[in-house]
Amino acid sequence: MLVAVVLITGMSGTGKSAALAELARRGHRVVDTDYGEWIEEVPSTDRGRAERLWRDDRIDALLSGHDDGALFVSGCVPNQGKFYPRFDAVVLLSAPADVILARVAARATNDYGKSAAQRELILEDLGDVEPLLRAGATAELDTQAALEDVVDALERIAARVGRLRIELTQGDITQVQADAIVNAANSSLLGGGGVDGAIHRAGGPSILEESRRLGGCETGDAKATTAGDLPARAVIHAVGPVWQGGEQREDELLASAHRRSLEVASAAGARTVAFPAISTGVYRFPVDRAARIAIGTTANYLAANPEVERVTFVLFSDEHLRAFEQALAEITPP
Numbered sequence: 001m002l003v004a005v006v007l008i009t010g011m012s013g014t015g016k017s018a019a020l021a022e023l024a025r026r027g028h029r030v031v032d033t034d035y036g037e038w039i040e041e042v043p044s045t046d047r048g049r050a051e052r053l054w055r056d057d058r059i060d061a062l063l064s065g066h067d068d069g070a071l072f073v074s075g076c077v078p079n080q081g082k083f084y085p086r087f088d089a090v091v092l093l094s095a096p097a098d099v100i101l102a103r104v105a106a107r108a109t110n111d112y113g114k115s116a117a118q119r120e121l122i123l124e125d126l127g128d129v130e131p132l133l134r135a136g137a138t139a140e141l142d143t144q145a146a147l148e149d150v151v152d153a154l155e156r157i158a159a160r161v162g163r164l165r166i167e168l169t170q171g172d173i174t175q176v177q178a179d180a181i182v183n184a185a186n187s188s189l190l191g192g193g194g195v196d197g198a199i200h201r202a203g204g205p206s207i208l209e210e211s212r213r214l215g216g217c218e219t220g221d222a223k224a225t226t227a228g229d230l231p232a233r234a235v236i237h238a239v240g241p242v243w244q245g246g247e248q249r250e251d252e253l254l255a256s257a258h259r260r261s262l263e264v265a266s267a268a269g270a271r272t273v274a275f276p277a278i279s280t281g282v283y284r285f286p287v288d289r290a291a292r293i294a295i296g297t298t299a300n301y302l303a304a305n306p307e308v309e310r311v312t313f314v315l316f317s318d319e320h321l322r323a324f325e326q327a328l329a330e331i332t333p334p
């Protein structure tokens with residue numbers, strides 16, 4: 001799943017609680033800041049009613065402590081705007097005034113809006129406050145739609161804005177913990193030097209035994225075996241292109257080797273995948289160029305495939321690490 005923090009805001013009666021309950025039912029982490037520890041009441045206001053504000057320290061800890069999957073936070077308080085930069089999306093839930101009034105009159109969970117004075121305030125807020133929320137929101141959803149559709153849309157928003165789950169590390173890929181380890185193989189799939197040799201040595205002979213039955217692999221494709229003694233579920237044997245100057249579809253074939261590796265890893269149920277810098281050793285692919293292709297292809301795949309939680313590139317040398325850091329910086333918003 002992506003790392004994404006989404007604020008769901010909107011006036012009373014627009015369906016924040018219902019959306020949150022459904023998101024929780026679907027397994028997402030949710031926090032309703034209308035209740036409990038998140039709010040402090042501040043006495044003075046221009047309208048003579050106590051103002052309910054987010055407690056900065058608590059909200060700050062909530063947002064900075066979240067680092068896995070989607071977190072949906074709901075709330076509607078005057079001081080929420082200062083936290084907008086910390087959210088990946090701010091979604092306004094809205095509905096026409098008559099729909100809102102009918103909902104608050106009918107709801108059993110919350111007494112707010114049952115009195116004539118409160119109904120008056122709701123209408124006033126719709127006029128004054130909702131336009132401010134709209135101006136700060138990155139998306140708006142009309143909650144006259146079925147709850148299922150509203151929540152589907154919220155999930156799509158989280159998937160779209162989620163931050164990349166690509167990590168870089170320097171070291172030996174056979175020492176890295178991941179569900180699937182990608183090998184930079186050759187089309188015979190019968191072993192070789194470099195990272196291929198290291199994986200076969202660390203994984204033991206069963207990997208080669210299985211590989212023999214696969215009948216080789218085209219350049220740009222990938223095939224899986226089990227991982228032998230390695231602490232992974234699978235080894236994905238990818239065949240990158242030999243660099244021949246750049247006119248022999250090398251870029252396309254290297255992208256394809258990454259995409260196919262991720263597809264095969266997904267099919268094997270892997271949530272975490274580790275890659276070496278395919279083709280940049282014996283196959284002499286220029287490292288900067290290979291890094292951009294590897295990172296770009298992986299980012300596109302992850303954006304469309306939330307079931308893969310994390311991809312780690314395990315880089316052997318300082319030079320490789322720097323090239324991948326640069327490529328990652330180029331596609332990461334500041």
Ligand code: AR6
Pocket residue numbers: 171172173174184185186191192193194195196197198240276277278279280281282283284285314315316317320
């Ligand atoms: N962990 C992580 N990266 C490594 C490791 C390791 N243990 N060992 C080497 N690397 P290469 P290729 C780096 O040559 O260019 C084999 O013989 C290495 O520094 O392993 O795709 C196959 O059988 C380089 O950055 O793969 C093929 O015949 C990167 O891994 C051929 O080499 C890839 O280097 C494939 O050549």
